[in-house]
Amino acid sequence: MKVEQISIFLENKPGGLSLVTKTLKDANINIRALTLADTSDFGILRLIVDHVDKAKKALKEAGLAVGLTHVVAVEVPDKPGGLNGIIEILSKAGVNVEYMYAFIERSGQNAVIIFRFDQVEQAIDVLLKNGVTVLPGEKVYSL
């Protein structure tokens, strides 16, 4: 049920992001979701793409420091309180969320949120037991 996410170390300087997007474009990779977390000096770009291995290889060859992390894609009812319900389930079970961000595409009527947990297996377990829809990687890459 896990989704593979690519992370890239970027300095806060002009041209960093465009090297990533150009590399992926040249390798014919589609970006499914993207978020940038940064400090004053550096940032970490997190990506979900349609072909993880191909993307990782291309980015490494472009000389970037690339990491692979497992994240969880969760369907969230697109209505007020939808996200809140899920956060409550997690906090009740004592599952810690490292970070999260929204996926661009929808899954039917629902929004998709990407979560990064310390304890991935445990988090998935909790979500499934509470009837939350967790999307498998293959589905997410091709949304």
Added chain:
Amino acid sequence: MIYNEEFETLPREALESLKLNRLKQVSERVYHTVGFYKKAFDEVGVRPEDIKSLDDLKRLPFTTKQDLRDNYPYGMFAVPMSRIVRVHASSGTTGKATVVGYTKRDIDVWAELMARCFAAAGLTSHDIIHNAYGYGLFTGGLGVHYGAEKLGASVIPISGGSTKRQIMLLQDFGPTVLCCTPSFALHLAKVGEEMGVDMRTLKLRIGIFGGEPWTDKMKAEIEKKLNLKALDIYGLSEVMGPGVAMECIEARNGMHIFEDSFIVETIDPKTGQTLSPGEKGEMVFTTLTKEAFPLIRYRTRDISQLIVEPCKCGRTSVRMSKISGRSDDMVIVRGVNVFPSQVEEVIMKVEGLEPHYQLIVERQGTLDTLEVQIEVSEKIFSDEIRKLQVMEKKLTKDIKDYLGVIAKVKLVEPNSLQRVEGKTQKVIDKRKI
């Protein structure tokens, strides 16, 4: 094995007298053939015939890198160009390169000294040497090459660059020995790993690394990743090239200096005073056998110390320990002497960090600032900002504890620091003082 039993195990007394004779000859020769030396000797009021003992060496003037630059390109040559069979030049990271020349005999002596190095590393004619030192103006490539041929080993003259191809040849040609800079060895290990090659199963058994200062930690890392014994070699183009000194496989503790060809001194880089053996200071060399480019008391700027105790390998020559820094790399930040090698030690203590770093010194108002930029490697990269910030903080603290100076630590992208011939420039001093 000892390549030249006679000269390498000469009793100290005989060696001292050989050195004195040769010193007298070379002083005589440079005085009469190199304008620069005539002037320099005259200025300090010493004549070649004043050299009566090895102690009199102290009376001779130093030669600096700047002197070589001032006499660019051929001003320091002691023989006419018709006798020069080759020139090399050192990397000119600042200003003009320095040009060195060799006669036929110089090339032969150099080849022999390199052959001695290989024998000291335990190599024989059965070895295959993967020589990844650059061929060309740089002395590394050809220096190793001629020595390897002299020993009768097989050479793969791959030179630098094209890492992936090098890894292919390392697998296919089965070399038993790797010669390159330590940072290139680590680079090979890294790229090999990325290509999915098990670098530990290659046939490599010995690595001969030099051309830049490196730490014991790096040595251990190279040995682990490439599954070989790493040995230290020393040399610089001005003095000859690689092969001035070599670590023996028997003791693996300091590099034997070929004293029948070079006299070594340790001096205080600030005062120029000669230090006692064992004291840490700048290495100074006088060449005894070179015809085309003899040097008197050449200041290398390399910081090391001499080991005079007899070595178990049987060689009678003194040894020098691993180069721990460059006297001209040293920067004074807010009154504190900072050697890049100290910063490197701190960096290398962090698991997964690689020694690709740069010190940037600036002056803001009246205050000096030190920034240490370190390239992020895949191993330490985390997708959580917090973890990277914790690492930055820890490095800042360790640098402060170890060096006594506050530095701003900044993580930068891989391969983003400027490299010259595969080496990162360790210090950038932007102060205008």
